Amino acid sequence: MLILARKLEESLVIGDGIEVKIVAVQGSGEQATVRLGIVAPKDVRIWRKEVYDQVVAENRQALSVAGQMPAVEQTLAPGPVRLGGNTMGGNNGGLTGLALQPRKNPTKDANT
Amino acid sequence: MTETVLRTARFGELAYAETHIVHLVGGLLGIPGTDRVLVVQPGGTGPLCWLQSVTDPALAVVVADLAYVAPDYRPVVSAADLAELELERPEDAIVLGVAVLASDPQASTVNLRAPLIINPVLRRGRQIVMEDDRYAIRHPLVLPTAKAMAAGQG
Numbered sequence: 001m002l003i004l005a006r007k008l009e010e011s012l013v014i015g016d017g018i019e020v021k022i023v024a025v026q027g028s029g030e031q032a033t034v035r036l037g038i039v040a041p042k043d044v045r046i047w048r049k050e051v052y053d054q055v056v057a058e059n060r061q062a063l064s065v066a067g068q069m070p071a072v073e074q075t076l077a078p079g080p081v082r083l084g085g086n087t088m089g090g091n092n093g094g095l096t097g098l099a100l101q102p103r104k105n106p107t108k109d110a111n112t
Numbered sequence: 113m114t115e116t117v118l119r120t121a122r123f124g125e126l127a128y129a130e131t132h133i134v135h136l137v138g139g140l141l142g143i144p145g146t147d148r149v150l151v152v153q154p155g156g157t158g159p160l161c162w163l164q165s166v167t168d169p170a171l172a173v174v175v176a177d178l179a180y181v182a183p184d185y186r187p188v189v190s191a192a193d194l195a196e197l198e199l200e201r202p203e204d205a206i207v208l209g210v211a212v213l214a215s216d217p218q219a220s221t222v223n224l225r226a227p228l229i230i231n232p233v234l235r236r237g238r239q240i241v242m243e244d245d246r247y248a249i250r251h252p253l254v255l256p257t258a259k260a261m262a263a264g265q266g
Contacts, residue, residue, distance in 0.1 A: 055226040056142030099153035102123035
């Protein structure tokens with residue numbers, strides 16, 4: 001890991017168009033807080049690492065649970081709905097137009 | 113329309129066209145192979161559906177349509193994310209939460225902190241992470257009853 005010393009109001013430039021500035025330093029020791037100002041291109045997403053790590057862990061957990069799951073289709077929930085058909089005051093076509101049915105469920109398109 | 117058959121671990125053969133693919137920019141965070149997915153909704157899943165990876169036949173995850181399972185939910189979507197997805201306002205998006213289903217339904221959770229924001233017209237979406245911690249990563253997943261679902265439709 002590269003370690004650099006910076007003073008208040010000093011910056012770093014990372015690659016093309018990312019700048020990290022020390023905006024404020026408060027407190028000392030383990031209570032110290034450093035406020036950073038970050039300028040980055042729009043397509044660069046910035047996350048607090050502990051939150052990002054939790055999201056990644058939760059995604060992995062969801063995949064792992066889903067991988068072990070028996071068919072939930074019949075047991076979990078009430079009948080088919082129009083996905084996105086009830087979005088928050090918005091008006092769109094919903095996802096159901098895209099949704100695929102597994103072939104193991106015989107459907108009326110058998111004669112096409 | 114040219115159809116491709118994907119031999120999946122969970123659903124057997126899925127026939128899909130290019131126009132079925134939803135592009136998740138950056139994929140599910142930390143999960144390679146999830147940037148192109150198919151929406152699979154077997155009968156009777158209610159507000160749940162599956163996202164099946166096109167690139168990895170073994171990868172499928174359950175997501176919940178948050179308009180149904182968290183009706184008062186208002187995700188905060190940054191201007192950069194709205195622009196990337198070509199959405200004028202978050203209300204025009206389909207908002208899905210990654211679900212972790214437990215054998216005890218009371219223990220199932222859905223991620224409200226990092227929802228998938230999808231433009232259904234472009235079929236382009238992104239998993240965002242909200243700055244503030246008002247919404248939980250493990251929010252209890254309560255599935256509405258059939259009656260409530262019927263009343264909410266239309």
